[in-house]
Amino acid sequence: MKNLDVLYARPGHLVRRCHQICVSLFLDECGPFDITPIQYAVLAALEASPGIEQIKLAGLVALDRSSTGYVIDRLEARALVRRQPCPSDRRLKRISLTLLGEVLIRDMHDYVERAQERILAPLNREERVQFMKLLTRMADVNNEFSRAPLVLAEKRLSA
């Protein structure tokens, strides 16, 4: 490959660039909160599943376990989440939002939505629907190949 057009036209390269843009737009819009997209996903999962165990939390946000532990450390240091030992097995930790975390995620909602609108802004209404449909299929069908797959709450429960 003597010509970079081959690299530039590859889906892997374009997805990386789009991912960088998504992160940049999120940080632009949500700057005052000083929260990364991944920290936000963890907070959102904790709002939906309070008291969840750390390994299940990683699956809910499609994050590897060590990154999840690191994110929780950071959020705990900011008093946005708390860890408590499981009554049945004290080695396991249950994670919950603090009151501060609950307020923060509610306050962030409109800012996060604005970032999402900016991500899709280059596409018209019809193209957005089409793009989201294809992007969702790609993520879902390929999910098993990810080193940090999404594990839905229902699947976890029935496993």
Place this chain on the structure above:
Amino acid sequence: MKNLDVLYARPGHLVRRCHQICVSLFLDECGPFDITPIQYAVLAALEASPGIEQIKLAGLVALDRSSTGYVIDRLEARALVRRQPCPSDRRLKRISLTLLGEVLIRDMHDYVERAQERILAPLNREERVQFMKLLTRMADVNNEFSRAPLVLAEKRLSA
């Protein structure tokens, strides 16, 4: 947001999952070479632009400067690239592939292509064309918002 379906349907979340999948499939297919997608992009850019200066290289692969420096350190330690001072300004470094680097990037080509095919495998032929068109538009129109924008070689030269 009490329900994670809102998070799961956001473009930012889906793009992150797709990015993780792209990286995983790349590493799966290219495992024997022990090269990450970003290292590969740097090698490809050096093949197309031998002797390029480090800051320009970062723009060519849409990578921030400090990550670019780190990637070059790693590739240099494996004798895949070499740094040489610019004759005009010895503080600036020109980066080139070594012979080993040239052979490696040629050998990787088919493996990288196979990873790209697997990324798009969930879509039919027509959907792939549509998806790539929309993904390219999203990356290009939003490029200026990225903290590590792509800077094309021609633009650099005419700047």
